[in-house]
Structure formats: C-alpha cells, structure tokens
Amino acid sequence: MAMAAACALSFTACHDDDDDDDKDYVADFTTINQVSYIPGAQTAAQKLGLNAFMLSDVNGYTDVTCYMSADTTEITPNMQISEEMFENFYGGICPTAFTADDEAYDYFRPACGTYRSGSGALVCNSGTLCRALFMRRHFSVSLSAALGLLNTGDMKGLWVCPTAAYNLLTTEEGRTALGVSSSPKNVEIRFVVYAYIKTIGLSSWSAFANMLKTNVKESDVKAKNYAVLAKTDANGNWTVKKDWQYVDLDDVEDYYVFECVLQVVDPSTGKTVSSFSLEDYGDGTNGLNYCMIDDITCESGSLF
Numbered sequence: 001m002a003m004a005a006a007c008a009l010s011f012t013a014c015h016d017d018d019d020d021d022d023k024d025y026v027a028d029f030t031t032i033n034q035v036s037y038i039p040g041a042q043t044a045a046q047k048l049g050l051n052a053f054m055l056s057d058v059n060g061y062t063d064v065t066c067y068m069s070a071d072t073t074e075i076t077p078n079m080q081i082s083e084e085m086f087e088n089f090y091g092g093i094c095p096t097a098f099t100a101d102d103e104a105y106d107y108f109r110p111a112c113g114t115y116r117s118g119s120g121a122l123v124c125n126s127g128t129l130c131r132a133l134f135m136r137r138h139f140s141v142s143l144s145a146a147l148g149l150l151n152t153g154d155m156k157g158l159w160v161c162p163t164a165a166y167n168l169l170t171t172e173e174g175r176t177a178l179g180v181s182s183s184p185k186n187v188e189i190r191f192v193v194y195a196y197i198k199t200i201g202l203s204s205w206s207a208f209a210n211m212l213k214t215n216v217k218e219s220d221v222k223a224k225n226y227a228v229l230a231k232t233d234a235n236g237n238w239t240v241k242k243d244w245q246y247v248d249l250d251d252v253e254d255y256y257v258f259e260c261v262l263q264v265v266d267p268s269t270g271k272t273v274s275s276f277s278l279e280d281y282g283d284g285t286n287g288l289n290y291c292m293i294d295d296i297t298c299e300s301g302s303l304f
Contacts, residue, residue, distance in 0.1 A: 023300045024298065025297065025299070026117075027061070028118070029095040030081065030095070031057075032075060033057060033060035034054075036054045038054050039209045040210070041129075044129065045067060049069060049070050050069060050070055050130075051067070051070050052065070053075060054139065055095070062135065062152065062296055062298070063134065063135040064092070064122060064133065065093060065132070065133040066092045067092045068085070068088045068094075081120065082097055083097045085097060086123075091125045091126075092124075092125065092130045092132050092133070093125075094123050095121075096108070101114075103164075107164070107287040108123050108164075108281075108292075109164050110161045110164065111161060111162045111163060111165075112242045116161070116244045121293065122293045123291075124291050124293050125289055128215060131212065132259060133258065133259050135256060135258070136256060136258070137298075139257070152299070153298055153300055155258070155297075158293050158295060159245065159293065159294045160191045160245055160291055160292065160293050161229075161244045161291065161293075161294075162189075162229040162230060162241070162291055163291060165178065165288060166240045169183075170239070170240060178288070183238060184232060184273065184275040184276045185233070185234055185236045186268070187232050187266060187267075187275070188264070188265050189263070190226045190262070190264075191262060191291055192226045192261050194216055194259040194261060195221045195249075195252035196208075196221070196257040196258070197255060208257065221252060221255065223249050223251060225247050226247065231267075260293065262291060264276050264277075
C-alpha cells in the first residue's frame with residue numbers, strides 16, 4: 001500500500017488550459033471538512049496554551065493553518081464556523097464568523113465593507129510561531145489522506161483586502177485610536193507570499209515539520225507578485241487600498257505550501273524597514289498585522 005501511494009504521489013496532476021476558469025478550483029471555508037493537528041507544531045503551541053490545527057475546506061482539498069487558545073470548543077469535521085471559534089483565534093488563518101459590515105469586528109472585517117464572494121472570507125495574521133500558511137492540496141500525516149493531494153492542480157492565486165482598521169490610518173483621529181504617533185515616509189505595507197515544498201512524497205511530512213522550525217528569510221522562494229494594502233507619501237500621509245486585490249501566483253504555481261506575510265517595505269529598494277511595526281490587535285497596539293484573504297484558486301487536477 002505504501003509503495004502504491006508513493007507511486008501515485010509521483011505523478012503530476014493533469015490540467016486544462018490556465019485560461020479556462022471553469023476548470024479552476026476555488027477553496028470554500030464556510031464549512032470545515034477535515035481537522036488535524038499541524039505536524040511539528042503542536043508541541044510548541046501547547047507550551048503557549050494553544051492548539052495548532054490544519055483546517056480543510058468544504059471539500060477537503062485545500063488547507064489553512066489555524067492557532068487557537070487551548071480552551072476552545074472542539075473543532076470537528078463538517079463543522080460550521082462559529083463566533084466562539086473565531087473569538088478563540090490566536091494566529092495563522094481563520095474563517096470568519098461575522099458579516100462584512102459588522103463594526104464590532106473593525107480590526108478583522110474587510111476595509112471595503114464587503115466580502116469578495118459568498119458570506120465569508122479568511123482572516124490572516126502572520127507571526128513567528130503562528131505562521132499564516134495555506135496548502136493548495138490537503139496536507140496530512142496520514143497515508144490514506146495523502147491520496148487527497150491529487151485533487152487539485154497548480155496554484156493560480158488568491159484575493160486579499162486590508163482590514164477595516166487600516167481605514168483609521170487616513171485621519172489624525174483614527175491614527176490616535178490605533179496608537180500611531182508618527183507615520184513613516186514613503187513606505188508600503190505589502191502582502192507577500194513565500195512558497196515551500198516543491199516535491200510531494202512520503203517524506204514531505206518531515207519536510208513540512210522542518211519548515212515550521214525556520215523563519216521566513218529573504219532568500220526563500222518569494223512570489224514576484226504582491227499587493228500593496230497601504231502606503232505613505234513624502235509627507236507621511238496615508239493612502240489605503242481598501243478594495244479586494246488579486247495576487248497572481250503563477251510563478252510559484254508548482255509549490256505546495258504558501259506563507260502569507262505582511263511587510264513594511266521601502267519601494268525604492270524593495271527592502272523591509274523597521275521604522276513602523278505592524279502589531280497584533282490588543283490594548284496599546286495598532287492591530288495592523290491582520291488582513292483578509294479569499295478565493296484561494298487552483299487549477300483542477302486528476303490522476304489521469
């Protein structure tokens with residue numbers, strides 16, 4: 001059985017023309033199809049009082065990593081997203097459990113006030129431990145689930161939007177509410193994507209666990225396309241791009257694991273700067289280390 005699975009995983013999924021949108025697979029996280037612990041991350045998470053989950057979309061094809069406080073209610077297969085589940089969200093990527101115009105969730109809902117499609121999206125919060133990862137094919141340590149890796153084809157892209165907290169950057173009153181005392185000049189807040197693991201096989205589970213132990217570095221494989229969520233001019237005045245933006249990931253289409261990262265960048269050099277920090281939501285912090293992603297899109301694939 002193991003040999004058969006290894007052979008099956010060595011095939012490249014066949015797919016149709018990239019321009020044929022009817023053949024695309026768009027992830028849907030309104031329901032959690034499969035739940036598993038993140039291999040290599042659970043022990044470290046528990047030391048912080050967290051649970052580290054991998055959540056599969058409604059069809060069980062695409063995964064996201066989600067870190068939650070350990071006292072959260074049990075997450076089960078075919079579970080509808082609940083408000084209690086989101087309120088225990090600590091980091092990584094979590095499906096929403098609120099409407100796009102709910103002002104009680106200004107630090108998490110979309111800045112434009114609408115979801116890209118459907119009745120929800122994903123809140124993304126990247127960090128050193130709670131890394132915001134998504135996988136274009138179901139990623140599991142179980143051999144039987146490994147066969148599910150062949151359900152989708154190459155990665156195509158996703159949509160991203162800043163949270164409503166970003167809207168506060170454009171007024172002095174709003175910046176005070178965020179705790180932003182001064183604004184850097186000529187910087188961009190970018191949503192960037194890093195790619196990992198190009199070959200899938202039975203050793204990929206250990207490769208995934210080892211990947212979690214390393215931090216993002218500039219030398220890692222970085223998608224060439226990105227989205228600018230907000231930027232400042234030479235006087236430090238902010239402009240927020242509040243609408244949903246598409247990030248094309250064709251140049252890293254054959255990777256399996258992707259990491260979403262928010263960076264403050266000097267556009268003249270492309271290098272990150274330390275003059276302005278994106279901080280997790282909480283008392284005395286600006287809450288800008290969150291964004292929303294939706295419609296993670298892959299080509300459809302099959303064994304034949």
